[in-house]
Amino acid sequence: MDRNRSIDIMGIVNLTDDSYYSNSRCRDVKDVLDLVAAHVSGGASIIDVGACSSRPGSVPVGAQEEWKRLKPALEAVRADFPDVRISVDTYWSEVVARVFDLIGDFIVNDISSGEDDPAMLGVVGNLGLSYVAMHKRGDSLTMSGLTDYADVTGDVIRYFESFSAKAESVGIRDWVIDPGFGFAKTLDQNYELLRNLDRFRESFGNRRILVGVSRKSMIYKYLGISPEESLPATQVLHLAALSRGADILRVHDSAEASRTVSLYRQLG
Numbered sequence: 001m002d003r004n005r006s007i008d009i010m011g012i013v014n015l016t017d018d019s020y021y022s023n024s025r026c027r028d029v030k031d032v033l034d035l036v037a038a039h040v041s042g043g044a045s046i047i048d049v050g051a052c053s054s055r056p057g058s059v060p061v062g063a064q065e066e067w068k069r070l071k072p073a074l075e076a077v078r079a080d081f082p083d084v085r086i087s088v089d090t091y092w093s094e095v096v097a098r099v100f101d102l103i104g105d106f107i108v109n110d111i112s113s114g115e116d117d118p119a120m121l122g123v124v125g126n127l128g129l130s131y132v133a134m135h136k137r138g139d140s141l142t143m144s145g146l147t148d149y150a151d152v153t154g155d156v157i158r159y160f161e162s163f164s165a166k167a168e169s170v171g172i173r174d175w176v177i178d179p180g181f182g183f184a185k186t187l188d189q190n191y192e193l194l195r196n197l198d199r200f201r202e203s204f205g206n207r208r209i210l211v212g213v214s215r216k217s218m219i220y221k222y223l224g225i226s227p228e229e230s231l232p233a234t235q236v237l238h239l240a241a242l243s244r245g246a247d248i249l250r251v252h253d254s255a256e257a258s259r260t261v262s263l264y265r266q267l268g
Contacts, residue, residue: 001198001201001243001244001245003264003265003267003268004265005247006247007242007246007247007248007249007261008045008046008247008248008249009039009042009043009044009045009046009248009249009251009254009257009258009261010044010045010046010047010048010087010210010248010249010250010251011035011036011038011039011040011042011044011046011047011048011251011252011254012048012050012214012250012251012252013026013032013035013036013039013047013048013049013050013073014026014050014053015032015049015050015051015069015070015073016050016051016052016053016069026073029072029073029076032049032073032076032077033076033077033080036077036080036081036084037081038254038255039254040081040084040254041255042253042254042255042256042257042258043254043255043257043258043261044084044251044254044258045084045085046084046085046086046087046107046248047077047081047084047085047086047087048087048088048089048107048109048250049070049073049074049077049086049087049088049089050088050089050090050109051065051066051067051069051070051073051089051090052065052066052089052090053140054089054111054140054183060139060140063092063094063095066090066092066095067094067095067098070088070090070095070099071098071102074086074088074099074102074103075102075103078102078103085106085107086103086106086107087106087107087108087109087132088106088107088108088109089109089111090108090109090110091110091111091112091114091116091117091120092117092120093117093119093120093122093123093124094117096108096120096123096124096127096129097123097127100127100129105129106129106130107129107130107131107132108120108124108129108130108131108132109132109134109178110131110132110133110134111134111136111180111183112134112136113133113134113135113159113163114133114163114166116139121166121167121170121172122170124170124172125167125170125171125172126170126171128171130174130175130176131167131172131174131175131176132175132176132178132210133160133163133167133175133176133177133178134178134179134180134183135156135159135160135178135179135180135183135184136180136183136184137183137184138184143183143184144184146184147184147185147186147189149189152185152189152192152193153192153193153196153199156179156180156193157199157200157203160177160200160203160204161203163175164204175207176207176208176209176210176247176248177200177204177207177208177209177210178209178210178211178212178250179193179197179200179209179211181193181194181211181212181213181216181218182212182213182216182217182218187217187218187221187222190213190218191218194211194213194237194240194241194244195244196244197209197211197241197244197245197246198244198245200245201244201245208247208248209245209246209247209248210246210247210248210249210250211238211241211246211248211249211250212249212250213234213237213238213241214234214238214249214250214251214252214253214257215227215228215230215231215234215252216230219233219234219237220233231253231256234251234252234253234256235256235257235259235260238251238257238260238261239260239263239264242260242261242264243264249261
């Protein structure tokens with residue numbers, strides 16, 4: 001594994017009041033700008049803005065409400081941080097088109113890989129945007145019961161093999177693999193997937209891999225702690241992910257993740 005490869009820190013900004021980690025929630029534009037400033041000063045090269053919680057059990061708010069929350073936040077971030085790369089966490093093609101009209105080029109971070117909105121992949125391809133495709137089954141209300149895998153790693157790899165053909169057919173060239181930790185996986189399946197992350201590199205070559213495990217239930221439920229107490233254990237899993245080929249870490253704590261990347265590189 002090339003320890004000098006390009007590694008990005010993606011800092012999480014939530015425009016919601018129900019995300020599982022309370023310190024990632026922003027009530028207004030000032031909160032957004034303060035959090036983005038902390039991420040950027042901590043080493044984040046991508047800011048991921050989301051306006052709808054996707055944690056298990058959450059209720060979707062719809063495209064119109066997402067856009068209502070996103071528009072002022074994105075305008076402010078683009079104005080105050082003109083050089084930072086913006087990612088928007090949405091599965092609505094309508095939202096993607098509106099964001100593009102507002103700020104131009106950005107990364108689409110879609111937890112459904114285009115399955116929740118049939119128009120999504122075509123819009124992304126037509127606009128020439130970068131795309132994060134995540135694996136899940138069902139939706140936030142049903143995913144917890146959809147964990148019957150014969151081989152969770154093999155099944156997820158096959159899912160992305162199928163997605164690759166879809167992306168190619170609509171002209172999406174720059175897409176990233178997100179195995180979907182915490183989405184339609186049991187606690188043990190999450191760790192099996194992380195343990196076998198290098199199999200994605202073997203299957204997809206230089207296709208970039210995003211890992212989002214920051215402060216998630218696979219950490220705090222396993223250890224019997226809270227999300228607020230999960231920062232040290234998160235860095236343990238970040239180091240494991242980097243060692244197995246992760247290229248992007250989606251995080252709540254950019255400075256700590258950046259230090260983990262530095263130590264990973266120092267190990268040689």
